[in-house]
Amino acid sequence: MEKPRSWRLGDLAANLQVQLRGDPDYQVVGLHTLREAGPLHVSFLANPRYQEALASTRAGAVLLRPEAAQDFAGNCLITSDPYLAYARASRWFEPVSQAGAGVHATAVVHESVEVPADASIGPMVVVGAGVSLGPGCIVEAGSIIGEECTLGEGCHVFPRVTLYPRCRLGKRVRVHAGAVIGADGFGFAPTRQGWERVSQLGAVDIGDDCDIGANTTIDRGALGDTVLEQGVIVDNQVQIAHNVIIGAHSAIAACVGISGSSRLGKRCVLAGGVGLVGHIELADDVHITGMSMVTKSILKAGSYSSGTALEATRDWKRTAVRLKHLESMQQRIAVLESMMSTTVHEPPA
C-alpha cells in the first residue's frame, strides 16, 4: 500500500476494520497523544488512566472502545482493542526513507554474493563471502555482514550492525543499530597459567519476525547455536549469552542479561534489568518483574520478583543493617517461646 499524505477517516476505518462514528470525508495527516493531538491528528484511548484527557482533546478523531465513545462528541473510530488499532495505523503514518533499492557505490560486497534487485545495501556496508540475502532486504550504512550469513526475505538491518560469520536471520527480522550478533561466547577454561580460550564453534539462529534492539549482543554458541525462536522481541542493551534458547513470542526488555545455556519457554516476559544465571529453564508464560535475579529454574507459569523496595537512603541504611540481625531476632523469639512455655504450661515452683 502506498502511503498517502493524508487519510480520509472512512478509508482509515475500512483499512483498520473498525467502526466509524462521524464524518467519513474528514481528513487526517498524523497520529498523536490525546494531549498533543490537533484537528489533523488521530489519537487513541487505550489506558483508562488517560480517560480525563479525552474530554479536552483537540484530536480530529479518536480510536476508542465502544463504552468510551459515549463520552466523546467528536469523530470516533470504535474497536475492542484501540491500542492494536493504533499500532496498525502507526505503520501507515511512518515516514518512508529516501534510500532506494540497489547497492551503494561505497559498499563492499563480495563477488560471491547475489544481491536481489529489490534489496538495498547502504554506504560503507561490508558483505562477506558466501552471504545469502533474501528479497527486499535492507542493510543500512556501516553494517558488517560476516561470511556465510543468511538473511531471509524482508530483513531490515539498521546502521552499524555487526553480524559475525555464519549467523542466520529468518524472514522480516529487524536488527537495530549497534547490535552485535554472533560474537564469541564467554568460554574459558581455567589453568594454572590463566584462562584458556574455548573457540566458539556454533552460531546464532534468529527466527522469523524477531526484533533486536540497539546495542544488544547475542553471542554465538560454543558448539550448538544460540537460538531465538520466531516472533521474539528484544529491547536495547540486552545481553544473550552462548547457547541460550528463547521460546517463540517472548519479550525481553532493556538491559536484561541471560547467562549461558539457559532456556526460556514461549511467551516469557523479562522486564528491564532482569538477570538470569546460566543452565536454568523457564517454563512457558513466565513473567519476571524488573531488575529481579533468577538463580533457579522456574517450572510454573506466573509472575516472579526479587529485590527490595525503595526507601529514603537514611531509612534504607538502617534496614540494611537490620537484615543482618534476622538471625538474632529469630533466636530471641525462640528464647521467649521456650520461656513462655515454661511459665505458661508449667506452674511456677
Added chain:
Amino acid sequence: MEKPRSWRLGDLAANLQVQLRGDPDYQVVGLHTLREAGPLHVSFLANPRYQEALASTRAGAVLLRPEAAQDFAGNCLITSDPYLAYARASRWFEPVSQAGAGVHATAVVHESVEVPADASIGPMVVVGAGVSLGPGCIVEAGSIIGEECTLGEGCHVFPRVTLYPRCRLGKRVRVHAGAVIGADGFGFAPTRQGWERVSQLGAVDIGDDCDIGANTTIDRGALGDTVLEQGVIVDNQVQIAHNVIIGAHSAIAACVGISGSSRLGKRCVLAGGVGLVGHIELADDVHITGMSMVTKSILKAGSYSSGTALEATRDWKRTAVRLKHLESMQQRIAVLESMMSTTVHEPPA
C-alpha cells in the same frame, strides 16, 4: 585560546582566576595526581582523603583551598573550589586532534547538506539528506547521521555514533562512540498471533551542552519526542526509553535504565545501575543511589535507595532464606504478645 606547550604559573593563575602563592615564572606542562605528579606538573587537592599525599608530592604547583595552603611549602594556586579549577585547567592541557576542518574524501554527504567551512567530517562518515550542521561541528570517523537530523553549533560526534533520522542535537552537544540516538522505542501491541509493532513516529531532542556516553542508547518517541533538557550529562551504557523526559542539569551514571514515558525533574542524579519503571515522575533534585530500583513516583527531593548489603555468600544464603521467615516471625511475636497479655494482665488461676 591557543594551547601552549607549557604554561607560566602566573598565566595559569590569571586564566583560572585563582590566587598564586609562589613563582609566577615557573613553567608547567601538564596535570597529574598528587602521587604521580612531577616537578613539571600541576596537581590539586579537592578530596580531604588525599590530604596526606600533599606532604610528599613532587608536583611543581598545587591547586588547593586557603586552609590547605598552610601545609604546603611549594607553589600554591589557591581557590575555594580546587576541583572546579582543575576541571577548567584540564581543558587547556587536552591534546588537540590532528584532524582539521573539511570533509574527508571517503565521507558520503548528501548533496542537499551544506557543510560549514569550519566543520570537520571524518572518514567513512555518512550524512543523510536534509541534515543541518551548525558551525564548528565535528563528526568523527564512521558515524552515521540520518536524514533530516539537526546538529547545533559546536557539536562533537565521536567515532561510530548513529543518529537515526529527524533527531536534534542542541549546541555543543558531545556524543561518544557507539551511542545510538533515535532507534525505535520498544513498542508492541499483544495479539493472539504475537507482537504487533508500533511505529515510533517521534524523535529525540537533546538540549544544549548535553554529554552522551559511549554505547548509550536513547530511543525515539512513539508519538511525541524523547527529551533531554539542557546540560544533562549521561555516562556510558545507559538506556533511555521512548518519551522519557530528563530535566536540565541531571546526571545519569553508567548502566542506568529508564523505562518509557518516565519524567525526571531538574538536577536529578541517578547513580550507576539504577533502574526506573515506566510512567513515573521524579521531582527536582532527587538522588538515587547505585543499583536501586525505582517503582513509584518520588515527589520530594532527597536521596533514595534499595537493595541489600553485601555479605559473605555463606551468610547471604542464610539471610535470603530468613527473609522468607519474616511472616512466621511476625506471627510468633504476635502469639507471644497475646500470651504475655494473658500472663501479665490476668493473674494465673
Added chain:
Amino acid sequence: MEKPRSWRLGDLAANLQVQLRGDPDYQVVGLHTLREAGPLHVSFLANPRYQEALASTRAGAVLLRPEAAQDFAGNCLITSDPYLAYARASRWFEPVSQAGAGVHATAVVHESVEVPADASIGPMVVVGAGVSLGPGCIVEAGSIIGEECTLGEGCHVFPRVTLYPRCRLGKRVRVHAGAVIGADGFGFAPTRQGWERVSQLGAVDIGDDCDIGANTTIDRGALGDTVLEQGVIVDNQVQIAHNVIIGAHSAIAACVGISGSSRLGKRCVLAGGVGLVGHIELADDVHITGMSMVTKSILKAGSYSSGTALEATRDWKRTAVRLKHLESMQQRIAVLESMMSTTVHEPPA
C-alpha cells in the same frame, strides 16, 4: 599449525597430550556436545551432570576422566581435565577466515603508519596518525584506531571497534565488535551554572592476552591510565570507568559496571550484572556472585553476595512490606523480653 579438514584420533591425542584408548586411525571432523555429536565428532564429559548423556552419545570419541572411561565403550581420549583439553581442541576446529594479510583498498591508513607485512586491515577501517601495529595484527571491517594507539603483536580487533587516541593493547589482545576503548571518563565538576567537564587526559592500557567482549566500554583515565593487567577476560556490555585497575587473570562477566578509581586484585571473578562503587579495593581472589552491589572495599579473599531470592510476585510484595517492619519487630521483641524478665525473674506480687 595448519588446520586439517579432518583429524586422526592418534594425532589429536598426541597434540592434546592425552591418552587414547581406541583406534588411532579413526577420523573426526568436528566437536559437539554428547547429545548432538555424531560419529564424525569428538565430544567431552567435564560436568558430572551430563554423565547420563555419555551412555547414549553417538560421538566418535569422547574426552573424559579416567574414571569415566570405564563407563564408555567407544574411543576415549583420557585426561584429568577434559574441559581444558576440549578448550585446546576447539581452537583447531575453528573455521579460518578468508580474509588474508594486507590493507583493504577502502581502508584509510595514515601515511605515518607502518603496516607489518602479515597484518590484515579490513574494509572501511581507519587508522590514525602515529599508530603502531605489531606483527600479525588483524583489524576487521569498520574499526577505528585513534591517533598514536599501540597494538602489540597478534592483536585481533573484530569489526566496528573504536580505540580512542593514545590507548595501548598488549600482545594477543582480542577486542570484540562494538567495544569502545578510551572514551572520556565521566568527570564533571558541579557549578551553579551546571556541570563543568573535566578533560580526561589519561589513556587505557590493556595487558597481554586480555579478551574484551562485544559492546564493552573502558574509559580513559582522568590523569593516570585505566589499566587491565595481563590475562584479564571481560565479557560483553561491561562498563569499566576511568582509572580502574584490574589485576591479572581476573574475569569480568557480562553487564558488570565498575565505577571510577576502583582497584581489583588478581584472579578476581565478578559474575554477571555486578556493580562496584568507586574508590574501593578488592583483594586478590575475591569472587562476587551475580547482580551483587559492592559498596565497600573487600580485604579478604572469598565469595560475597547481595540481593534477595526470587519469589512469586504476590509473596515478594508482602516480603518487601515486611522489611519495613523490621524495626517494629525488634521493638516488640525487646518489650516482650523486658516483660519476661519481670515475670520470670521477679515473682508476681
